[in-house]
Amino acid sequence: MIELKHITKVYDNNYRALDDINLTIRDGEIFGIIGQSGAGKSTLVRCINMLEPPSSGEVIINGKDMTKLSSSELRKERKNIGMIFQHFNLLSNRTVAQNVAFPLELANVPKAEQKKRIDDILELVGLTSYKDKYPSQLSGGQKQRVGIARAVVSNPSVLLSDEATSALDPETVKSILELLKDINKKLNITIIMIAHQMEVIKEICERVAVIEHGKIIEQGSTVDLFTNPQTETLKKFIGTVMSTEVPEQLSHMNIHKDKEKEDDQTIISLSFRGDVTNEPIIANLIRKYNLDVSILYGSIDYIQDVSFGRLIIMIDGHEDDMINALSHLKSLPITSEVLGYVSSNH
Numbered sequence: 001m002i003e004l005k006h007i008t009k010v011y012d013n014n015y016r017a018l019d020d021i022n023l024t025i026r027d028g029e030i031f032g033i034i035g036q037s038g039a040g041k042s043t044l045v046r047c048i049n050m051l052e053p054p055s056s057g058e059v060i061i062n063g064k065d066m067t068k069l070s071s072s073e074l075r076k077e078r079k080n081i082g083m084i085f086q087h088f089n090l091l092s093n094r095t096v097a098q099n100v101a102f103p104l105e106l107a108n109v110p111k112a113e114q115k116k117r118i119d120d121i122l123e124l125v126g127l128t129s130y131k132d133k134y135p136s137q138l139s140g141g142q143k144q145r146v147g148i149a150r151a152v153v154s155n156p157s158v159l160l161s162d163e164a165t166s167a168l169d170p171e172t173v174k175s176i177l178e179l180l181k182d183i184n185k186k187l188n189i190t191i192i193m194i195a196h197q198m199e200v201i202k203e204i205c206e207r208v209a210v211i212e213h214g215k216i217i218e219q220g221s222t223v224d225l226f227t228n229p230q231t232e233t234l235k236k237f238i239g240t241v242m243s244t245e246v247p248e249q250l251s252h253m254n255i256h257k258d259k260e261k262e263d264d265q266t267i268i269s270l271s272f273r274g275d276v277t278n279e280p281i282i283a284n285l286i287r288k289y290n291l292d293v294s295i296l297y298g299s300i301d302y303i304q305d306v307s308f309g310r311l312i313i314m315i316d317g318h319e320d321d322m323i324n325a326l327s328h329l330k331s332l333p334i335t336s337e338v339l340g341y342v343s344s345n346h
């Protein structure tokens with residue numbers, strides 16, 4: 001378990017990059033930290049491995065407060081923390097196998113054991129046939145696979161990923177995220193993912209913290225935060241991967257916020273987790289409330305294995321029936337929102 005307690009970092013120029021950060025990261029989970037550029041993400045990750053000692057607070061990893069260790073104890077504990085970077089940081093004059101060997105050489109691991117571990121880890125990351133190539137002969141995704149192999153070859157219990165997929169194209173991002181998921185399971189390694197791309201969080205992080213101006217402004221399970229974001233910052237991030245606004249396809253309908261005429265039709269957005277209700281919602285609006293219902297738009301999205309549906313419908317009927325139907329929708333475990341109105345001859 002990793003516990004960050006009241007972490008504050010004030011740089012020499014008096015800039016307060018982290019302000020009273022409190023976080024608990026469980027063993028074996030993939031935890032995301034998201035924030036805009038300059039929010040303090042890299043500073044936080046560098047405080048976790050003590051490359052940047054915090055100005056105050058405690059960094060407790062597996063029961064040991066890293067801030068209280070002597071430099072030789074710290075060197076020993078750091079072996080338990082692997083790290084991967086946005087620009088891979090590979091040694092260009094070493095082959096793939098020699099890059100991966102580097103931390104084992106520093107730890108004086110016997111040659112025969114080094115070879116076995118390197119072979120095993122290169123197989124895990126899918127680079128066995130590239131072991132004698134140099135970094136300049138590899139694609140970005142392959143370079144990051146080498147970075148990952150080097151970070152985990154010494155069997156650390158924690159892997160810190162500082163924007164490790166930011167320099168990669170979307171297809172490669174997916175394959176690297178799959179690899180990290182695989183490594184998380186097979187090696188039972190706790191992964192902390194620093195990211196500014198919401199896709200990364202959505203794809204693999206079970207829990208997430210949002211950081212802004214050096215403070216954590218929201219944290220919780222990814223599914224909860226995505227479905228019920230509390231801050232404008234998180235709403236903006238989510239908007240980049242899941243639509244919460246009126247979809248582009250409906251822009252021609254000229255939806256207005258206020259009802260202008262008596263016979264204007266109402267546009268409603270319904271959002272729901274895949275398994276929350278067995279009620280035939282649309283059928284009931286028609287049968288029980290005598291409404292005319294047209295489906296205008298539907299989408300389904302996934303956060304890891306949980307599905308999220310979104311339906312935009314247009315309803316028309318008697319005023320009283322509409323009010324009762326809307327209040328019924330509010331009583332269901334789904335999110336319903338009146339997006340606006342369109343004139344009946346739209």
Ligand SMILES: Nc1ncnc2c1ncn2[C@@H]1O[C@H](COP(=O)(O)OP(=O)(O)OP(=O)(O)O)[C@@H](O)[C@H]1O
Nearest residue numbers: 011013015017035036037038039040041042043044
């Ligand atoms: N050594 C330093 N001395 C002074 N200020 C620093 C130092 N390192 C970082 N900062 C400042 O601290 C703030 C947080 O920086 P940090 O790199 O942690 O942010 P970040 O969220 O990782 O951003 P990015 O995504 O752009 O890397 C920034 O305003 C930065 O200018």
